[in-house]
Amino acid sequence: MNPAIDPAIFRQAMRRLAGGVGVITVGTGEDRTGLTATSVTALSAEPPRLLVCINRSASAWPLLTEYGSFGVNLLDSNQQDLADRFAGKSGEKGPARFTGTRWKSLVTGAPLLEGALAAIDCTVEEVIERHSHAIVIGRIEAVDLGNWSDPLLYWSGLYRTTRDLPSVPFAAVG
Numbered sequence: 001m002n003p004a005i006d007p008a009i010f011r012q013a014m015r016r017l018a019g020g021v022g023v024i025t026v027g028t029g030e031d032r033t034g035l036t037a038t039s040v041t042a043l044s045a046e047p048p049r050l051l052v053c054i055n056r057s058a059s060a061w062p063l064l065t066e067y068g069s070f071g072v073n074l075l076d077s078n079q080q081d082l083a084d085r086f087a088g089k090s091g092e093k094g095p096a097r098f099t100g101t102r103w104k105s106l107v108t109g110a111p112l113l114e115g116a117l118a119a120i121d122c123t124v125e126e127v128i129e130r131h132s133h134a135i136v137i138g139r140i141e142a143v144d145l146g147n148w149s150d151p152l153l154y155w156s157g158l159y160r161t162t163r164d165l166p167s168v169p170f171a172a173v174g
């Protein structure tokens with residue numbers, strides 16, 4: 001590591017990158033879990049591929065490698081409670097994170113959220129383990145498009161909606 005670069009400064013820089021919020025889901029039945037992730041990125045449209053960066057200490061990681069498939073569920077602004085739950089904020093683990101919401105499966109069996117902005121069913125094409133994380137490349141097996149609605153955003157360490165953006169105080173940015 002370049003000792004001149006303070007990780008705290010890097011974190012501050014990355015907090016200025018606004019992003020959408022997704023929930024990555026893995027497994028089936030009582031053997032399922034997931035995590036909230038802002039690192040979801042389209043890799044290519046032809047062929048359809050995406051990537052997500054997952055901390056290898058997350059509880060979802062061993063299941064993802066075991067099942068070889070995962071769901072990417074893009075959240076709308078009414079689904080912040082779900083983002084909190086899948087970030088482990090209130091302590092629920094595994095299948096408890098899924099209670100109170102409706103899920104279905106399409107091709108791979110990975111849980112896909114009913115009412116997501118979009119739910120994308122993936123098989124793992126490649127995993128690149130690097131430092132604390134893994135870059136997971138997903139091959140798109142099915143896409144479930146939900147209704148258009150206001151996306152859930154994450155910026156400067158807080159959830160936002162597009163309605164917040166004109167009035168966000170820049171002084172709050174770390």
Ligand SMILES: Cc1cc2nc3c(=O)[nH]c(=O)nc-3n(C[C@H](O)[C@H](O)[C@H](O)COP(=O)(O)O)c2cc1C
Pocket residue numbers: 021033034035036037038039040053054055056057058059060086087088154
């Ligand atoms: C807004 C937000 C975005 C996150 N993005 C990522 C991410 O891209 N990759 C990741 O590994 N963890 C990310 N996390 C952290 C995981 O959601 C969290 O560590 C995980 O759910 C907890 O792991 P556990 O399942 O072991 O309890 C994010 C958390 C929040 C609140």
